[in-house]
Amino acid sequence: MPVAIITGASKGLGRALAAALAERGWDLVLDARTASALEEAAREPAAHGTRVEALAGDVTDAGHRADLVAAARGLGGLDLLVNNASALGAEPLVRLEELTSEGLRQALETNVVAALGLVQGALPLLRASGAGAVVDVSSDAAVEAYETWGGYGASKAALDHLSAVLAVEEPGIRVWAVDPGDMRTDLYEAAVPGDDASGRPSPGTVVPAFLRLLDERPPSGRYSAPSLLGVAGSVSVDAR
Numbered sequence: 001m002p003v004a005i006i007t008g009a010s011k012g013l014g015r016a017l018a019a020a021l022a023e024r025g026w027d028l029v030l031d032a033r034t035a036s037a038l039e040e041a042a043r044e045p046a047a048h049g050t051r052v053e054a055l056a057g058d059v060t061d062a063g064h065r066a067d068l069v070a071a072a073r074g075l076g077g078l079d080l081l082v083n084n085a086s087a088l089g090a091e092p093l094v095r096l097e098e099l100t101s102e103g104l105r106q107a108l109e110t111n112v113v114a115a116l117g118l119v120q121g122a123l124p125l126l127r128a129s130g131a132g133a134v135v136d137v138s139s140d141a142a143v144e145a146y147e148t149w150g151g152y153g154a155s156k157a158a159l160d161h162l163s164a165v166l167a168v169e170e171p172g173i174r175v176w177a178v179d180p181g182d183m184r185t186d187l188y189e190a191a192v193p194g195d196d197a198s199g200r201p202s203p204g205t206v207v208p209a210f211l212r213l214l215d216e217r218p219p220s221g222r223y224s225a226p227s228l229l230g231v232a233g234s235v236s237v238d239a240r
Contacts, residue, residue: 003075005029005068007059008085010037012185013203017082020207022048029053029071051075059085059114069121078125082135083115091190093148104151111155116162126173133174135210136163140179160222167220175220176213180206
């Protein structure tokens with residue numbers, strides 16, 4: 001069975017994607033910071049009869065990242081790494097004049113440094129897969145200037161560039177940076193607590209975009225979920 005590591009898998013997009021992959025027969029290594037939430041989330045994919053390793057921890061911890069890779073190795077290898085865990089840097093979000101250095105460091109450590117660290121640890125297994133792929137979950141804040149989203153957007157822009165360079169350096173691996181578009185998630189509520197998010201789609205509605213990448217294996221590049229789903233007016237693919 002193919003094996004995937006998904007970070008930030010206790011809720012939102014990570015949880016929805018884990019359930020969809022398990023339904024397709026994937027074995028999973030799941031990560032989140034809160035053990036109780038992760039254990040609860042792991043029950044759904046495990047119900048499909050696939051093997052699920054749920055490891056609570058922080059992706060900024062090098063030892064935890066090593067444990068995730070070791071768990072994948074124990075399941076037989078690694079075919080897909082999804083860097084989904086994210087930090088805002090400030091909750092709620094603030095203008096750049098108010099963003100602390102510590103907040104910016106937190107966003108960069110989680111969204112960029114930890115993601116690269118996990119890729120580095122996972123590369124031998126991804127290369128050996130023959131069909132290895134990395135999905136780095138991006139944001140439209142990486143390419144658009146939204147007030148108060150500066151620190152988070154800067155971290156996602158950096159992740160996009162790392163993804164692009166990794167694709168050049170590792171031509172045998174697919175590397176997709178994916179903007180999932182608007183979603184109704186806890187992360188968004190923490191970012192903008194006063195905003196009415198009821199009209200935003202649930203994370204499960206964008207999962208088919210990620211599955212399309214796995215099915216069709218287009219060139220490495222930056223993609224938006226709306227464009228993959230054929231939503232009118234969505235941003236076109238930037239493939240390399």
